[in-house]
Amino acid sequence: MPFRIFQEAHEMGFNQTRGLLIATCIAGAGLAGCGPASELEPGNEATGASQQPLTEGAALTTHDASCLQMQDQNTWSTYASYLTPVGPALGLSSVLADLNRAGPMLTATTHPPAVGYKGGFRWNDGDMSTTDWVPQALTAGVSGSTNVAIVSWHYAPTTAPEKGVRISVADISDMSLSAVNYRHVLLVRPTSSGNFAVIPEHGGGLAWFGNYLYMADTSDGVRVFDLTQIREVSTSTTCDTAIGHVGTEWCAYGYKYVLPQVSAYVVPSSITSPCRPKFSFVGKDTRGTTPVVLSGEYCNNTGTGCPYDGSTPGLGGRLYRWPVDATTNRLKTVNGLVSPERAYIMNEPNVQGVAPIMTTTSTASYWLSSTRYGGALFKVSSSASRTAYLSGSAQWAKMPEGMHATGSGTNLWTVTEGVSGVTNPATGGRVVFFVDQASVD
Structure with missing residues (x-):
């Protein structure tokens, strides 16, 4: 069914009173948010934990997110121009024609237990055992005639130099082969003409719309990367330990390709907790006539968790729906601002990913x-x-992270972070796999 969006008259009134709503939220509004109840879905009058106690495993609680907004940083053309001296812009097809690693397919004895399991692959031996990089998010799509999975990895060492986030571009067109071919690409942010830096983020979520790859920025919102702006850089020995413009070369810590950020949507600094959320993960939802970027919060049930959890640590994580303009594949903005069309409290702890x-x-x-x-x-x-x-009941893999549901309603893909020190894919090693959506529905 079509997504319910605010009516035009309501949008006008909302924009006029936005400043008052934000001020009210900052002044100390509770978990319920600070906007009018009329924005909520009919039949779900409870607006948060202040009206409906949080219970693990309970139904999603409708949440009033009227105090929240993100602002488009609007660096689309500037950042793209900064990359011009680096070399010609390459599309994703160039990377797909140059895949250099092979991940063996999972077999009946090597795949993790999962209800509705259909297929999957593990990484090569080096990527299965490395402690430098940890898989986090997954999204998927089509480039030309190639089915592609994209997985993010965050750099784990706490010592310099920071290498940020890389993605793995994997050809998953034929899962009957013996292996999936893939290549790592380093994410970068242009800093000036002909120069760029790494992106020191967790890379906890990815969503692919058109040529744009959205990535969760934990503290601030979402960053956007343009898959048509990939650049090839040097793989000389000098570049193994360098980033950006070095002498006559452009370096990316030994990676052959870089994917540049082109803009970001950030929560203004004036919006603070409890209105201000974390962006722990993102997902893609194309149901209805208006696609959305989903964003959500990881809240740890064993610690203090999120500040709006009250007496139920871990359960107050919120899930937001950010509308996408289907023509431009950018978030829908009014005067440079984007507001979530809907929000929920998940009533679940330790959430790492979402799929519709x-x-x-x-x-x-x-x-x-x-x-x-x-x-x-x-x-x-x-x-x-x-x-x-549950993984403990042999129904799902251990340490699951990001997910992607195919639009046909056929497959649900996920990636696992991997249990520390375990390389066996059947017992907790890092894997990418898919199951039948109907089996877990």
Whole structure:
């Protein structure tokens, strides 16, 4: 069904009163937010934990997000121009024609347990065992005639130099082969004409729309990368330990390709907690006539968790729906500002990823990937308690992270972070796999 969006008259009134709403939220509004209840979906009058206690596994709680907005940094043309001296812009097809690593396919004895399992692959031996890089997010799409999975990895060492985030571009067109070919690409942010730097983020979420790759920026919002602006850089010995313009070369710590950021959507600094969320993960939802970027918060159930959890640590993580302009594949803005069209409190701890349940038209239903119980897939909605698939019951993989649901409603893909020190893919090593959506619906 079409997404419900604010009516034009309501948008005008909302923009006029935005400053008052933000001021009210900053002044100390509780978990319920600070906007009018009329923005909520009919039949879900509870606006947060202040009206409906948080219970693990309970239905999604509708949340009032009227105090929240993001601002387009509008560096689209500037950042692209900064890369001109580096060399010609290359499309994703150039990387796909130059894949240099092979990840063996999972077999009946090497794949992790998962309800509805259909297929998957592991990384090569070096990527299975490295402690420098850790897989985080997954998204998928099509480039030309090639089906592609993109996985982000964050750089784990705390000592200099910081290498930021890399992505793996994998050709998943034929999962009947013996291996999946892939290549790592370093994400960079242009800093001046002919120069760039790494992006020191966690890389906890990815969503692919058109030529744009959205990545979660934990503290501030989402960063956007342009897959048509990939550049080839030097792989000389000098570049193994360098980033940016070095002498007559452009370096990326030995990586052959860089994917540059072109803009970002950030929460203004004037918006503070509890209105200000974390952007722990993102996802893609194309149900209805208006696609959305999903963003959500990781809240740890064993610690203080999110500041708006009250007496139920870990359960107050929020899930937001950010509308995308289907023509430009950028977020929909009014005067440079974008507002979430809907929001929920998840009532689940340790959430690492989200995917829409494509076998239904209800936009209030999702799969949540969680490291709760060592690994779990939760089916959630605003009308029913969750359905859980747990790694401890041999129903799901350990340490799952980002997810992607194919638009056809056929497959649900996920990537695992991997259990520390484990390289066996069947017992907790890093894997990418997919299951039948209907089996976990």
